Amino acid sequence: xxxxxxxxxxxxxMSLAGDDPRLAADHEHGSExxxxxxxxxxxxxxxxxxxxxxxxxxxxxxxxxxxxxxxHNGARVVAKAWTDxxxxxxxxxxxxxxxxxxxxxxxxGENMVALENTSSVHNLVVCTLCSCYPVPVLGLPPxxxxxxxYRSRAVADPRGVLHDFGVELPPDTEIRVWDSTAEVRYxxxxxxxxxxxxxxxxxxxxxxxxxxMIGAGLPKRPQDVR
Amino acid sequence: MxxxxxxxxxxxxxxxxxxxxxxxxxANWERRVLALTLAMGATGEWPLDASxxxxxxxxxxxxxAKSYYEIWLAGLEQLLVARGLVAPDxxxxxxxxxxAKAVKRTLxxxxxxGSLERGRPTNREAPRPARFKVGxxxxxxxxxxxxxxxxxxxxxxxxxxxxxxxxxxxxxDTNAHGHGEDPQWLYxxxxxxxxxxxxxxxxxxxxxxxxxxxxxxPAP
Numbered sequence: 001x002x003x004x005x006x007x008x009x010x011x012x013x014m015s016l017a018g019d020d021p022r023l024a025a026d027h028e029h030g031s032e033x034x035x036x037x038x039x040x041x042x043x044x045x046x047x048x049x050x051x052x053x054x055x056x057x058x059x060x061x062x063x064x065x066x067x068x069x070x071x072h073n074g075a076r077v078v079a080k081a082w083t084d085x086x087x088x089x090x091x092x093x094x095x096x097x098x099x100x101x102x103x104x105x106x107x108x109g110e111n112m113v114a115l116e117n118t119s120s121v122h123n124l125v126v127c128t129l130c131s132c133y134p135v136p137v138l139g140l141p142p143x144x145x146x147x148x149x150y151r152s153r154a155v156a157d158p159r160g161v162l163h164d165f166g167v168e169l170p171p172d173t174e175i176r177v178w179d180s181t182a183e184v185r186y187x188x189x190x191x192x193x194x195x196x197x198x199x200x201x202x203x204x205x206x207x208x209x210x211x212x213m214i215g216a217g218l219p220k221r222p223q224d225v226r
Numbered sequence: 227m228x229x230x231x232x233x234x235x236x237x238x239x240x241x242x243x244x245x246x247x248x249x250x251x252x253a254n255w256e257r258r259v260l261a262l263t264l265a266m267g268a269t270g271e272w273p274l275d276a277s278x279x280x281x282x283x284x285x286x287x288x289x290x291a292k293s294y295y296e297i298w299l300a301g302l303e304q305l306l307v308a309r310g311l312v313a314p315d316x317x318x319x320x321x322x323x324x325x326a327k328a329v330k331r332t333l334x335x336x337x338x339x340g341s342l343e344r345g346r347p348t349n350r351e352a353p354r355p356a357r358f359k360v361g362x363x364x365x366x367x368x369x370x371x372x373x374x375x376x377x378x379x380x381x382x383x384x385x386x387x388x389x390x391x392x393x394x395x396x397x398x399d400t401n402a403h404g405h406g407e408d409p410q411w412l413y414x415x416x417x418x419x420x421x422x423x424x425x426x427x428x429x430x431x432x433x434x435x436x437x438x439x440x441x442x443x444p445a446p
Contacts, residue, residue: 156235
């Protein structure tokens with residue numbers, strides 16, 4: 001077992017979904033640099049030397065996706081839709097404008113479509129061809145979303161994939177899978193958990209998980225956060 | 227291309243294994259690869275479609291053996307060399323050996339946030355009227371280009387319904403290869419699970435893809 005505090009191994013072969021330390025190819029310990037680390041370092045030096053990239057811009061890009069843009073953005077969109085019927089209607093009919101009104105725009109979210117789950121319909125989003133993902137509202141995609149197990153099965157066996165996430169839907173629930181094959185990006189609006197009457201928007205946002213906005217999970221329940 | 231990237235319906239990859247409390251990056255070099263790819267993309271020397279093709283255009287065994295960001299790194303190196311922006315011996319040496327080539331623009335730190343927030347919309351003026359409308363029955367063409375395409379294999383030859391129309395967008399199949407944006411109408415096409423996967427498939431499933439007009443023909 002690898003303790004969580006140890007620097008993680010890069011064992012995320014495209015064909016795998018999870019951790020298998022036996023396949024680790026890229027240790028990041030001590031002064032021993034892997035071939036990949038050396039290649040990346042070399043490439044960055046060349047591109048900076050040639051003036052193609054501004055090192056300070058690289059730092060901004062990393063900081064943006066590591067600390068600023070993430071699922072908390074989407075959670076705010078969903079929580080607002082749960083509490084404000086006019087916003088919900090706007091979100092479902094003109095998703096891009098409604099999401100932009102909260103300040104979430106730009107790269108990999110230029111054409112947003114919000115998909116509402118109901119008691120009889122469940123939506124699941126995938127990109128079978130690469131890793132297309134609604135970045136302004138969810139940040140960068142997790143490894144499992146980019147992995148072969150998810151990309152291969154989400155379209156052919158969505159209930160099996162949901163089972164992997166511990167989600168079991170009633171057998172008659174209609175499942176709509178959305179394969180992001182062009183530049184349209186999908187955000188799932190999960191159903192509001194029961195027992196949240198009177199909750200404020202900020203409280204509700206705390207129930208909205210990343211996976212629930214992809215359709216691979218359900219929101220937390222009130223008892224999960226007490 | 228019918229490469230390893232086109233994964234819909236492939237068997238044998240096993241269960242999805244989500245990582246609890248997954249960090250955004252798993253190694254520092256992944257941060258650098260993401261940033262270098264985005265910063266070079268902002269130079270305008272190639273479009274996103276060319277980046278996607280550079281990543282997928284490799285032997286299936288290699289694609290599957292690499293991690294996600296290793297594929298990004300390989301794709302970036304290949305684009306830089308193909309465009310003459312970096313020479314192979316420079317990659318080996320780890321430093322610049324030749325004068326830089328002029329790039330269309332660079333991404334300044336001061337405009338990085340603005341650039342991300344503006345994004346790069348692919349919507350274009352319609353060059354001609356749409357051939358299809360919502361509600362039409364269409365068949366995804368049985369076509370196997372060796373070049374970049376965004377029509378996954380698992381829908382080819384199958385019949386579905388146009389459920390949304392998204393206006394005209396840059397056509398990846400031409401744009402990835404330097405043949406221009408050639409804007410095309412883009413539709414969401416919804417297929418019944420049983421149409422795609424056979425009579426044994428789950429009857430509650432519908433699968434939708436976003437398909438450019440040249441991918442489609444009227445249903446027979």
